[in-house]
Each structure stands twice: as structure tokens, then as C-alpha cells.
Amino acid sequence: MMAADSLLVISSTLCALFTGVTCLFFWNKPRPQRWLNLLGSLAHLFFSGLLLANVLESGPQVLRLGGWAAPYGIVYVADLFGAILLGVTGLLASVVALYNFSGGIDEKRERFAYHALAQFLVFGVSAAFVTGDIFNLYVCFEILLMSSFGLLVLGNDRRQLAGALKYLVLNLVGSVIFLTAVGMLYAQVGTLNFADLARKLATLEELPVSLHVLSHLLFVAFGIKAGLFPLFFWLPASYHTPPVPVTALFAGLLTKVGVYSLIRLYTFLFPHSGTGSFEWIWWLSVLTMFVGVVGAVSKNHIRKILSVHIISQVGYITLALALQTPLALAAGIFYMVHNMIAKTGLFLVGGVVESVSGTDSLKENGGLFKALPFLSTLFLVLALGLAGLPPLSGFFAKLFVILAAAEVSSYGSIFFALAVSVFTLFSMLKIWNEAFWKASPHGPDLALASSFARSALTPQMIAVTCLALLVLAMGLWSAELFDVSFRAAEGLIDPRAYVDAVLGPVSGGQL
């Protein structure tokens, strides 16, 4: 049975595109753009929620553009994994859009298409999560890359320009490597459709050397986007330079698209063990985790600590991928969602701190706990959530990764996961001690307290509160959510439902 075509697959993606274009009509008028950004993001969230419910109920949804059958036409497919990430994307976009309402971003940047670029970024990310062929994935990468370039240099700050160049060069090289690999893949397999590739590559007992090399090319391309160990240099160089809402969006979405592609690559296309790929991924993940967290501990600005930290968290997810079991992959997916939410939340807290005290330097800050007890509590929830203390989401995310590692007796993974989380806790406590707990370096500051009185119930605080509550809720309902992740992971390890939905089933019950 062919699954019915469903426009819902790209509804949320189209929402972002439409909102972005509409924003351009309100050039130079910040207020309507701000509202459009929020409404568009909420619509995105609504449609992706509907899609998620559909996928949960009746399996992968397929949209064949123009009615052309796969693998000849272009297809958009939402499986459970993609739908979950699409939902989180809508959520983060909405929260960041809300955050912008009370001075999250300066008016000059708002005038010059900040909102449109943010929506185009969401558009690229969302399209990447539902696209059904690898060339379109490349196009989506370019869309989100282009918008992220725009966001990164918007404002023309000196620091921004210098950071943007590194980001641009490394990501362009990554894109060309990706494109090259796509060309070679087409030359060797004759198709670019994920489902078709999965079916054709599954018939191979062993990967030929040429395909093996090609999988490494793709690994490098996605590794650059994800910020894996030897390829992450663009990230600490650029992430702390743009304003906070931009960094928060980047932190939640950009590297995760790379991780998403890595997971698709090694579950759909090249699940063949015995090539040594998974051993490589394991080592690189461990190094990524370790280098990221050590780098974070050594920094002295809130945003720099959080930026470098992203790298370490990516390592956890790819570590789960390297273990190759459904349980591990489910843990990885759970981890990914947790990380997207907690990380964005922490960046937004950093933004509030910066807007209150004027800097995110740990040396210059202090006494925030006294001045802003509510914000400090939110920070503590998010930070301890990231570090992994019960009953918050991070605890369960790490617990699932460790359980999955124990299942395959990978004691090295357990050791590194625990050791790195100690460092994570340390780096979060460093921010806590310096910015919130210690006395203010400028003496008791009344201005701080009064600005708190003004900012108590602002959209900024509501946005941060939402994310902190989500981190708590993900911990409290972790069993139910893990069930969903497990189903998503099963759909990746055994892509039969996906492939059948796109291409129609073949006789004999094969892939």
C-alpha cells in the first residue's frame, strides 16, 4: 500500500519560508517583523506538532512533489526521527522569537532583515529534516548556511567579521566536499534518493572500497557541520560574536543538522560494520567530548564557555551512534532533543545577564543571585540539566547513553561519559560561582536590582522559563519520551517502513 501524499510534511517548512519572505516586505519596520517572526514560528510549531502526531499514529509520511514517483521525482519524507527534530526546531524558533520582544536584539539589526534571515535559517533546517534525497539535503545545507552567514555578519561588528571569515571558509570547503561526494555516490549507485540508496546499498554484503572512501568523504562534510573533533575550529571562532538570539538559534539548530545527517548516513546508507567506520566514530566522539569540555572550562566568558561546550555535547550523540544498537541510538536522539533545548536556554540566560550587566565576562559579573534570584534559579535548572543531575533531562539523557554502553559492555564509553560530565558540571559551576554567587566586583549595585524589577515578567524571562520547564518536564516524563525516541531509533536501524512508504514494498519482505 502506498502511503497517502501529505502536504503536512512540508507545511511547517513552507511556513518558515513564507514568513521570511513576508518579513522582507516590512523592511525597516521592526515591530511588524517581530510579530511575524513569532506568529510564523508558532505556526511552524503547530504544523510540526500535527505532523508528529500523524507520524506517531501511522508511520512515515511521504510527499511526492508534482506526483512523480520516487526515485525519479523529488520526495519529502517525515519519519519519526525527522518529525521529532522538526518539532523541536519549531519550538526553539518560537522561544527565540518571543525572547526578541524585550530587547533581545538591537533595533538596528532588526531593521536590516534579522527576522527574515532567522526564518530562512529555520526554513533550511526544517527542510533538511524532511528531505528525502541527499542532493536536496545539500541544497538545504546551503540555504541554512547562507542565512547563517547573513546572521553572523549582520551588524558589521569588527569581531563578527573576523569570526565570519573562518566560519565561511571552513563551511564552504565542507559544502564542496559534500557535493563531490554526492556526485561520486550518483556515479556509483545511480540514485540519490535516501530510500532507494538504502535499498540498493543493503543488498551489498560488503562495502566496496570506492563506497567506503565515499562514506568517509561524507563523514568529513557532515563532521565539519556537526563540529566533530578535528573539524570544529570554526565554531569557537565565530559563535560568540553575534548577538545572543542569533547564537541561541545557532547553538540549538546548526550543529544538530550535521549530527542528523551523520545519523542518517550511518543508519540508512552505510550501516555495514566491519569497515572500521564505527570504531573511528567512537574515537572521534570521545575526543570531541573531551576536547570540547576542556576547552569550555578554560574560557572566561559565559558565551564562550557555552559555545565551546556545544562541541562536547555533539560528542555524546555521536558516541551513541557509534555503539550501533537501537537502545544507544534512542539514547542519542533523546540526548539530542535535551541538548537543543537546554543549550538554547542557557544562551538565552547568558543574554539576559548581558543585557542586565552589560557584559558576559565572568570577571566583570557577580552578585547576580542577590539581584536576580529568579533568573539564577532558571540558570541553575538549565545548567544542572545540561550537566546531568536528577530529576532533569540531562540526567536521563546521560543515563540512557550509559545504559546503552553497558548493554554492549563498552566500558570505555561509560568511563568517558562520566568523566566528561564531571567536567561539564565543573564548567557550569564556574559560571554559577563567578557570575551569580560571588559578590559583585563593583560593590552592591542598586541599578541591578531596579532593572530586575523592570524585567521580572518580560518576554525574555518567559522564554527562558519555558525552556527551563521543558528541561524539567523532559526529566519527569523521561520514560514516555524515551519510548518515542526508541521507536524513532528502530525506524532508523530498520528503515523498512521508510523505504516502503517511499518506494512501495517489494515481495519477499526484504528491505
Added chain:
Amino acid sequence: MELWLVPVISVLFTLSFCLILQRSLSRVILGLFVLSNAGNLLLFVSPGLTRGLVPETDPLPQALILTAIVIGMGLLAFALALCLRIKKDLDVDDVDELRDES
């Protein structure tokens, strides 16, 4: 036809990486130009080329290249604009000097 394109592509790739690894900003951008064209050319030969009038050739790679060329042009235009901006605002042409800025 494919055979002589292969060395051309590899030379282009080598050249582009040499350029990108230079310290001068404009050479880096030039390297990106060459790199993106090397990628396009590789895409061009990927299905295997046939000469002369043949009733059927695979149109897909050509559609892919068209897309890739357009995207590449947009990205490189941005890269050039950024390069210009860096030269004007920061007055540097050396990638090493940019390090202190961020």
C-alpha cells in the same frame, strides 16, 4: 573525454587547496572559487560522458550542476563581499592578523 577531465579535476582540487592554505585573504577566496568549480566539474563527469549524438543521456547530473553552480555563485559573491568589508573595515589582508580580532 572523461579520461582527460580526470587530471584536470585533480589539478583544480590541488590548486584550490594550495590557495586556501595561503595567508592572504584574496588568495583564500580565489581558492574557494577554484574549489567550487572543481566540485562542479566532478559532478559533470560523474555519470560517465558520451560523445556525439546519442538518443539518451542522463539529464539528472546536469540539473544538479546547474543548481550547484547557482548556489556556488551566491556563496562566492557573499565571500567576496565579506572579503571587501574586512579589507575596508579592519584593513587586513592576512588571515593570521584576524586571529586577535575574535
